Amino acid sequence: MDNSKKTVNVRQDFAILATQMNQQPLIYLDNAATTQKPQQVIEAIMAYYNTANANVHRGTYTLANNATNQYEQARTTVAKFIQATAEEIIFTRSTTESLNWIAKSYESKLQTGDEIVLTVAEHHSNIVPWQQLAQKTGAVLRFIKLDQTGKVSLTDAQQKITNKTKIVTFAYVSNVLGMRAPILELIKLAHAKNAITVIDGAQAMAHFPIDVMQLDIDFLAFSGHKMYGPTGIGVLYGKKALLEDMEPLQFGGEMIDEVTQDTATWQKIPWKFEAGTPNIAGAIGLAAAIDYLKKIGWQKIISHEQALMQATFKNLKTIPNLIIYGSQVPEDHYGVISFNLADLHPHDIATGLDLAGIAIRAGQHCAQPLMDYLHVLATLRISTSIYNQSSEVRKVAKILKELEAFFKS
């Protein structure tokens, strides 16, 4: 089944898809690293700079008021996107910054012997901040294992989440295996022990809707650039009471209520966390990306991506020496599939694909502990998005076969 017809409208929105790479049409399949940006997003940024640029929350003139309204409107758009309220949305640089801020703010709240539970499948950005927190407080990290299909093991989670657990954190979707964590169950286990839950949403947001209320998520972190938005803008969602209970992480203009030489008091949430001039154009660009996703609609996005994952599996499965990591069921993969080809080094394969215009990732995907766990040094990774088409993954499979022949000859 070719779904190129369904996607042709979307592809027009992404100018880069019409470019050539190494004299071949670009096939971009590293969407888990960062997605491309539609004209709608780029134009929203341009329009902001060309018609409304001013600093926010400061000026008393109309232009500044317009800028502030657009920025705060972006916050509301983000809030609605995940069923939160605007005051629960803090703009950060990225998922990484959001996770760091949460971890940092728990330095004053954890003690020796407390436990932080995560999974072995986390991205470095959801490991190292917790390692630091553990070092500073004497808390201990505990890693939930995966079952044989690559799923986060609920049996093991039940062992690891105990009365000592203060924080449970995990990627909603793994950036290596592409699989979805059993979020509802994990959050219930955590809350049963009064632990807070921190969800790394980096790989989830572009693929399906997330309702923080219904899932009862305490903190959610994600990046604009992985969901068709600009670089340099991320989101930290936190439940109102939790955010109010957090101290600001950075200090300066905008987050201040009153300052004397020796003292200062803060604004209310969310502003108390946004010190200095924020990435105004970035927030507006992210809101445009959300509007873009909404315009296409989740149903269309999900059915396109599922069909594409099926096509990807079907094509890769025609290569005998290719191993897919994690689940062997296409429906379990949300835009990401990791594999290796015979005993060939991923780096060599990636170069071969690159010469054919195909951009896919080879390496450790910022997940060394998971690589160790899977006993692999590195993998190849295809990650898809709304503008990819089955003809593209077909070409990947064809070139992979040629490369195997080349390196084995």
Add this chain to the structure above:
Amino acid sequence: MDNSKKTVNVRQDFAILATQMNQQPLIYLDNAATTQKPQQVIEAIMAYYNTANANVHRGTYTLANNATNQYEQARTTVAKFIQATAEEIIFTRSTTESLNWIAKSYESKLQTGDEIVLTVAEHHSNIVPWQQLAQKTGAVLRFIKLDQTGKVSLTDAQQKITNKTKIVTFAYVSNVLGMRAPILELIKLAHAKNAITVIDGAQAMAHFPIDVMQLDIDFLAFSGHKMYGPTGIGVLYGKKALLEDMEPLQFGGEMIDEVTQDTATWQKIPWKFEAGTPNIAGAIGLAAAIDYLKKIGWQKIISHEQALMQATFKNLKTIPNLIIYGSQVPEDHYGVISFNLADLHPHDIATGLDLAGIAIRAGQHCAQPLMDYLHVLATLRISTSIYNQSSEVRKVAKILKELEAFFKS
């Protein structure tokens, strides 16, 4: 003298200057808050997204390599701009973040009784991070006074900078008074006591060249958005040895060398500080802004801005009840001039100007301690840039007179 002829080329680059505000041609005079962005910067961002967008430092394919090269080239452009080396340039969100990172990293280096010296004219972003550092370490803040003309007093600086001083920090140019601190002398005083110097360059970068080597600056913080670049990108310059001695402030992807479940090691500088996906488009936009400034040339920028400041003074001085704060000499002002009109509230005046299409700032300019020091509740502030023209400040003076008459009637 009308310098509109000199500026007409530059004005074409800024689409927003041709727009209307409250049915009047927009006169934008809040450049100290944020400058407008030339087409060259906006187009650099667009071009990046439309031709080179990929994540940096990760992919092995050509597109990712291009993105990485552009991002690292931007770092080199910034480094050359201030006579530093690329490894000494860390990309942050803003001046505020840069200052916070320095202050935070000195938490492990200061002790009770150590002193941090700043001036009474600092922006909140260069006060509150130091207040926090003082609270955490038991260090004490000491504020250098201004002399009667608004200059940072070197006599007082000699009193305040002592053997106890560990850090000397100040704005190169004040965002309220527009005056330049005696940077060479202050840095010499600091270094004579083995204190490090932290320069808030936010208001300086767009107005004259800065040579960190020649000035012997230890740390310099500035924002892209105040020098014709995009929002969401800032710079932290630090001397190589000092940066190497600093621990990273955020943790995650990109800044990592190796990670196991319980340990992690960092990359070299500057990357060890850049956790997660950076604001790639922002860095590229900032480099485009620097190229833009270089293309115009400092000589032209400086002579235009000085002529404009002279025109501003001349026009404002025709209003009897208008008080200019700080120096009464135009040459002492770098793009910024604060004033009040009779006993009228700045907010009311700013609204009147806004109705005439004029965007200037009324308020405390994120500098409450300076307001207290000057014994004023708030001021009006005109801040100029390369695209402003003397006809604009003439109009400001005319409307100010009308407003005084209106409110006094």
Add this chain to the structure above:
Amino acid sequence: MTLLKLEQLYKQVVLEHAQNPHNQGQLVMPTAQIRLKNPTCGDVIELQVMIENKIITNIKFTGHGCTISQASASMLTNTVKGLEIKTAQKVITNFLAKISGQVITQADNQQLKDAAVLSSIAQFPTRIKCATLAWHGLAEILENEGK
């Protein structure tokens, strides 16, 4: 043209309230008070109220700020003095509705007294914060009283 718009914003009654504010000063024994700040411009208003048997028997304010915020505080005190908490809350709601551009009934409008003229601020969004500062403050006080 600019001056015309300005006159629309600064109606005579606004200027009068700002120049001769009513109920400025401090109460000897307030039952509640609040300090309000507009961080953009530095305006500060302190409201003090005397509430007896759920009635606002007295209310005064001090502080400094622009014409709009001073006039608005003066108008507020005039309008709510002597009202029951419940009624005052309704008046505040009506004021905030009107100033954000909504239409309210003529009866409700009359109850606003002089403050009704401030509704012209709906057209000047940059000043709504100034005009509502004191009103939001009283709303907070009354909410706490009601608890």
Add this chain to the structure above:
Amino acid sequence: MTLLKLEQLYKQVVLEHAQNPHNQGQLVMPTAQIRLKNPTCGDVIELQVMIENKIITNIKFTGHGCTISQASASMLTNTVKGLEIKTAQKVITNFLAKISGQVITQADNQQLKDAAVLSSIAQFPTRIKCATLAWHGLAEILENEGK
């Protein structure tokens, strides 16, 4: 066409070095060693050297990685074994120059031995890190020795 370009990168001699690397293994008593890592792809190379009287009398490597990084390490050991530190440093400089697209003299080129073919990588900027990993490592060792 793609395969043609690939052949240019993976010349026969490169593939041979990768499949049958020279000097792979560990030294009994190295005088210096270094661990190198390409964090993008996870390649790791450990170099061990034996330096006696300012001469590299032995050199071996272990580790895992892509064809290019393995072949390059193998070629490096072949090229520098038996050289004086100074000469080895010159050879490394020449190699890095050539691989970044600069022209070097024929004499210098010959001294590179098999590694000379790696210069084709100049056209594949994404792989220069792989091809130079071991060479940068040896350069670091030699710099420390020279101190």
